[in-house]
Amino acid sequence: MARSFWLTSSLLDCLTRCCRILCCCAVLIVASVQIVESQEPPEVRTVVPPAEEAVSKLFRSLDSNRTSEREDAEKELLKLGPAILDKLPPVRDSDSSEALLRIERIRETLEAQEQASILLPTRIQLTGSMAGSDALRKISELSGNTIPLEETPGLDLTIDARFSETTFWEAFDEVLDQLNLTVMPGDGESIRLIPQQEDAPLRIQMAAxxxxxxxxxxxxxxxxxxxxxxxxxxxxxxxxxxxxxxxxxxxxxxxxxxxxxxxxxxxxxxxxxxxxxxxxxxxxxxxxxxxxxxxxxxxxxxxxxxxxxxxxVPGRMAGVSFSDLANKRSAKLSNGSLNVTLEQARKNRDVYELLVSVQHEGGGASVSGKPVSSQAWSTLQDVFLLDSQDQRIENVGWSTTRMTDKEMGMSFLFELEKGLEGCKFVFRAPGSLHVQEVDFALVDIPLP
CATH class of the missing domain: 2.60.40 (Immunoglobulin-like)
Structure with missing residues (x-):
C-alpha cells in the first residue's frame, strides 16, 4: 500500500512539474510572439549553397540534344545566382558551340549581378552597450572585414553602439573614437589599432x-x-x-x-x-x-x-586544371575572361618548370579609358600542382617571361621527387574585374 502511494505521489508530482513547464513555455511563446510583432522584422531569406552534383547536372544539360532541356537548364542556373560563378566549368576546345554560348551568357549575366553589389558599402546593424572588443568583433563578423585585436589596449571599455544601416567605416570610426583608438597610418598597411593622441581630432570628424x-x-x-x-x-x-x-x-x-x-x-x-x-x-x-x-x-x-x-576589384576566382602533364605539349583552357595556355612542362635541372601564357580579356574592364593591364592580375593568382592523391604542391618560385596589356608569359618551378606523372597543374585567378568610378569630397582642411 505504501509502495502504491509512493508511485501515485511521484506521478502527481511529475504531472505538476509538467504543467508548470507547459505554463512557462506558454508564457515564453506568448512573449516571443509579442516581441516579434512589436519589432516587425523584415523577411529573412536563407541562401543555401547549391549542391555540386545538381549544378554539374544542369551544366551537362546545356549540351542536351533537346532544345527545351537546354533552355530549362540555363534558366535554372541563372536562378541560382552569382553563388555558382566559381562552379562554372572551364571552356574546352571539345565543347559544342551551343554549350559555349550558353555558358558565356550565364557568366555575363551573373557577373553583372555581382558587380552591381560588390562595391557597395557594408551596412552595420548593432545597438546596445557592450565592451569595445565585442563591438569590433561583431562589426568584423557582420561586414566580413578582418579587424585584428591582438595586443590592442583599452578594448574592455564599454561603448554605446547605435548603428542602424550604418556603413562599415562610419561604425568602425565611431567605436574607435569612443575607445580613444585609431589606425596606424602608412602605405600598404593593414588595419592595426593604436592609441589615439590626446589632442587629435575625432576620426569621424576628419574622414570623408x-x-x-x-x-x-x-x-x-x-x-x-x-x-x-x-x-x-x-x-x-x-x-x-x-x-x-x-x-x-x-x-x-x-x-x-x-x-x-x-x-x-x-x-x-x-x-x-x-x-x-x-x-x-x-x-x-x-x-x-x-x-x-x-x-x-x-x-x-x-x-x-x-x-x-x-x-x-576582382570578382570570384576562376580556375583551370591541366592533367597528363608528362605528355602535354600545348593546351589551352578558358574560364570567364581567364585564358591559360600550358605551353610546355619540362625538367629544368633539379626542378620541373611549367611555362604558361595567361591572357585576361579584362571582362570589359578599363580604367581611365585604358584596358586593365595583366600586371593588375599577377598578384592575385594562386598556382599549384595536385599530386596523384590530390595533395597540394606549392611552386618554389615563378617569374615573368613576357608581358603586354593583355597577355603575360610566366614560368613556375616545382620540386618533385616522382616527376610529373599523375600530377595536375592548377591555375587560379579572378575571372573578372569590376571597375567603378567613385566621387569624393573632403571639407574644411586648414592651411598652414
Whole structure:
C-alpha cells in the first residue's frame, strides 16, 4: 500500500512539474510572439549553397540534344545566382558551340549581378552597450572585414553602439573614437589599432566616406620657391582606405577631376594631369601625396577637396586544371575572361618548370579609358600542382617571361621527387574585374 502511494505521489508530482513547464513555455511563446510583432522584422531569406552534383547536372544539360532541356537548364542556373560563378566549368576546345554560348551568357549575366553589389558599402546593424572588443568583433563578423585585436589596449571599455544601416567605416570610426583608438597610418598597411593622441581630432570628424572607401587628410605642406615663386607648391597628403574584404587590384585617381577649392574662391588643380595609378599589394590603405600650385595669402583654408577615383576589384576566382602533364605539349583552357595556355612542362635541372601564357580579356574592364593591364592580375593568382592523391604542391618560385596589356608569359618551378606523372597543374585567378568610378569630397582642411 505504501509502495502504491509512493508511485501515485511521484506521478502527481511529475504531472505538476509538467504543467508548470507547459505554463512557462506558454508564457515564453506568448512573449516571443509579442516581441516579434512589436519589432516587425523584415523577411529573412536563407541562401543555401547549391549542391555540386545538381549544378554539374544542369551544366551537362546545356549540351542536351533537346532544345527545351537546354533552355530549362540555363534558366535554372541563372536562378541560382552569382553563388555558382566559381562552379562554372572551364571552356574546352571539345565543347559544342551551343554549350559555349550558353555558358558565356550565364557568366555575363551573373557577373553583372555581382558587380552591381560588390562595391557597395557594408551596412552595420548593432545597438546596445557592450565592451569595445565585442563591438569590433561583431562589426568584423557582420561586414566580413578582418579587424585584428591582438595586443590592442583599452578594448574592455564599454561603448554605446547605435548603428542602424550604418556603413562599415562610419561604425568602425565611431567605436574607435569612443575607445580613444585609431589606425596606424602608412602605405600598404593593414588595419592595426593604436592609441589615439590626446589632442587629435575625432576620426569621424576628419574622414570623408565614399561607398566602401574612406579618405582622411594627414598634412598640408607649403613650399616657397624663392627663385621661381610661380613654382611654389602646396602638397596635400591623405590616407585612402578600403574595406579589407575588397582587395582592390588597381586604384586610379582621375587628376583631371581633382580640385582644391579655397575659402577665398581660388580653385587649384594638380600640377600633373596624368592619372595616378596604384597596384596595392596587401594591406587596406594607401598614403597619397598630390602637389598643387601655392594659393594666395588670402586663402586661409581649403573649403573642399573634391575629385574622383576608379577602383578595380576582382570578382570570384576562376580556375583551370591541366592533367597528363608528362605528355602535354600545348593546351589551352578558358574560364570567364581567364585564358591559360600550358605551353610546355619540362625538367629544368633539379626542378620541373611549367611555362604558361595567361591572357585576361579584362571582362570589359578599363580604367581611365585604358584596358586593365595583366600586371593588375599577377598578384592575385594562386598556382599549384595536385599530386596523384590530390595533395597540394606549392611552386618554389615563378617569374615573368613576357608581358603586354593583355597577355603575360610566366614560368613556375616545382620540386618533385616522382616527376610529373599523375600530377595536375592548377591555375587560379579572378575571372573578372569590376571597375567603378567613385566621387569624393573632403571639407574644411586648414592651411598652414
Amino acid at each position: 566616406y565614399s561607398g566602401a572607401f574612406r579618405l582622411e587628410p594627414i598634412q598640408v605642406i607649403q613650399s616657397s620657391n624663392l627663385q621661381s615663386p610661380d613654382r611654389s607648391t602646396l602638397t596635400l597628403d591623405f590616407l585612402f582606405a578600403w574595406e579589407p574584404r575588397l582587395n582592390p587590384s588597381l586604384i586610379t585617381f582621375r587628376t583631371e577631376k581633382i580640385q582644391l577649392i579655397c575659402d577665398n574662391g581660388e580653385i587649384l588643380r594638380p600640377r600633373t594631369q596624368e592619372a595616378i595609378t596604384f597596384i596595392p599589394v596587401g594591406g587596406s590603405q594607401l598614403q597619397i601625396s598630390l602637389d598643387f600650385p601655392m594659393p594666395s595669402k588670402q586663402a586661409k583654408k581649403i573649403d573642399r577637396f573634391v575629385g574622383a577615383f576608379q577602383a578595380a
